[in-house]
Amino acid sequence: MTKLIISDLDVKDKKVLVRVDFNVPIKGGVIGDDNRIVAALPTIQYIIDNGGKAILLSHLGRIKSDADKKELTLAPVAKRLGEVLKRPVTFVPANEGAAVEKAVADMKDGDVIVLENTRFQDIDNDFGKRESKNDPKLGAYWASLGDLYVNDAFGTAHRNHASNVGIATAMKAAGKQVAAGFLMEKEIKFLGNAVANPVHPFVTILGGAKVSDKIGVIMNLIPKSDHILIGGGMAYTFLAAQGHKIGKSLFEADKLDLAKKLLAEAGDKLVLPVDNIAATEFSNDASHEVVSDDIPDNEMGLDIGPKSIKKFKEVLKDAKTVVWNGPMGAFEMPNFAEGTLEVGRALADLKGATTIIGGGDSTAAAKKLGIAPKITHISTGGGASLEYLEGKTLPGIACISDK
Numbered sequence: 001m002t003k004l005i006i007s008d009l010d011v012k013d014k015k016v017l018v019r020v021d022f023n024v025p026i027k028g029g030v031i032g033d034d035n036r037i038v039a040a041l042p043t044i045q046y047i048i049d050n051g052g053k054a055i056l057l058s059h060l061g062r063i064k065s066d067a068d069k070k071e072l073t074l075a076p077v078a079k080r081l082g083e084v085l086k087r088p089v090t091f092v093p094a095n096e097g098a099a100v101e102k103a104v105a106d107m108k109d110g111d112v113i114v115l116e117n118t119r120f121q122d123i124d125n126d127f128g129k130r131e132s133k134n135d136p137k138l139g140a141y142w143a144s145l146g147d148l149y150v151n152d153a154f155g156t157a158h159r160n161h162a163s164n165v166g167i168a169t170a171m172k173a174a175g176k177q178v179a180a181g182f183l184m185e186k187e188i189k190f191l192g193n194a195v196a197n198p199v200h201p202f203v204t205i206l207g208g209a210k211v212s213d214k215i216g217v218i219m220n221l222i223p224k225s226d227h228i229l230i231g232g233g234m235a236y237t238f239l240a241a242q243g244h245k246i247g248k249s250l251f252e253a254d255k256l257d258l259a260k261k262l263l264a265e266a267g268d269k270l271v272l273p274v275d276n277i278a279a280t281e282f283s284n285d286a287s288h289e290v291v292s293d294d295i296p297d298n299e300m301g302l303d304i305g306p307k308s309i310k311k312f313k314e315v316l317k318d319a320k321t322v323v324w325n326g327p328m329g330a331f332e333m334p335n336f337a338e339g340t341l342e343v344g345r346a347l348a349d350l351k352g353a354t355t356i357i358g359g360g361d362s363t364a365a366a367k368k369l370g371i372a373p374k375i376t377h378i379s380t381g382g383g384a385s386l387e388y389l390e391g392k393t394l395p396g397i398a399c400i401s402d403k
């Protein structure tokens with residue numbers, strides 16, 4: 001399905017409501033990482049350059065009490081946006097009511113305003129969580145502020161909220177256009193289309209702590225992938241299913257039968273570690289060794305070993321599409337980071353392949369290595385990217401009009 005994109009719209013003189021994902025790490029008003037603000041710039045700049053007015057809506061964190069409001073105001077985010085955009089940005093300390101309506105009415109072409117955190121609507125009202133439970137009246141109110149609606153918030157695309165689905169529904173009911181922003185377009189192109197119709201060989205790399213978190217992705221991608229490389233804590237339940245001893249490694253007993261079933265069904269499509277770095281404790285200082293076969297009872301696997309790295313690289317070398325989600329080991333500890341870093345390097349070295357990274361830890365590893373510019377697409381959405389890879393329909397994408 002081809003979605004309407006902001007570049008299909010005539011934004012001149014129009015009030016364009018944009019749902020951005022400004023859910024940045026913030027403490028005491030200090031933004032830890034402004035990646036998500038920077039990622040929203042192409043859409044905002046497009047509206048400015050084409051004579052539209054940008055009204056930005058975003059959530060930030062979770063609001064459970066008034067105390068949270070102080071920490072989770074979007075004021076510092078609006079300030080940072082002004083710095084990176086290099087032009088004035090007006091922050092409105094509300095997202096409903098007379099102050100909002102006046103600020104919108106006063107806008108001139110090229111102006112940008114940021115409304116207060118949409119999740120402030122989650123407390124202090126009869127409906128309950130108006131934003132997070134998608135109060136249709138709230139969506140309709142926000143929709144009334146604009147002529148066009150653009151959803152650029154991939155990070156919340158797996159949510160059915162007033163600021164995405166609610167607004168989109170009300171806009172469409174009013175005969176107004178609903179489009180994807182440029183960031184959303186990129187996420188759909190790579191996590192959606194490239195994975196649904198991959199250029200082969202297509203290799204999926206999965207890691208991270210738990211099998212249970214990735215089952216949906218494994219099931220969806222087994223039929224599409226030529227190979228699925230499995231590392232990280234989740235690999236040990238699969239190794240146990242093959243009859244290996246895994247010592248004190250991470251293990252999900254209730255997933256053992258499923259792991260056996262998947263191994264039987266997927267055959268040698270599933271590629272498991274052939275050696276591991278095993279340690280006596282979950283600590284960087286713990287004594288550790290390369291273990292080629294069974295892991296001793298008093299040790300746990302914390303990274304894939306050198307032979308596994310070689311095997312994984314061998315599989316990767318001819319790949320034309322690669323999706324990577326989850327670290328190959330407890331990579332926060334330098335002694336157990338090599339597998340994750342080597343997989344990152346292998347991706348960066350691929351020529352002529354589409355490489356896609358989803359998930360916070362693999363993204364962090366790519367940044368640590370400085371290889372991010374060599375990766376085709378690094379997803380901005382954690383939960384949303386996993387659900388998309390599971391093949392689910394995301395409400396925040398489904399609500400965008402088709403072309």
Ligand code: AMP
Binds near residue numbers: 208209326330
């Ligand atoms: P996830 O959020 O599921 O992607 O899991 C990421 C976490 O899994 C990271 O914090 C890693 O430290 C952890 N992890 C990866 N491999 C292992 C392992 N072999 N043993 C314990 N933890 C691991």
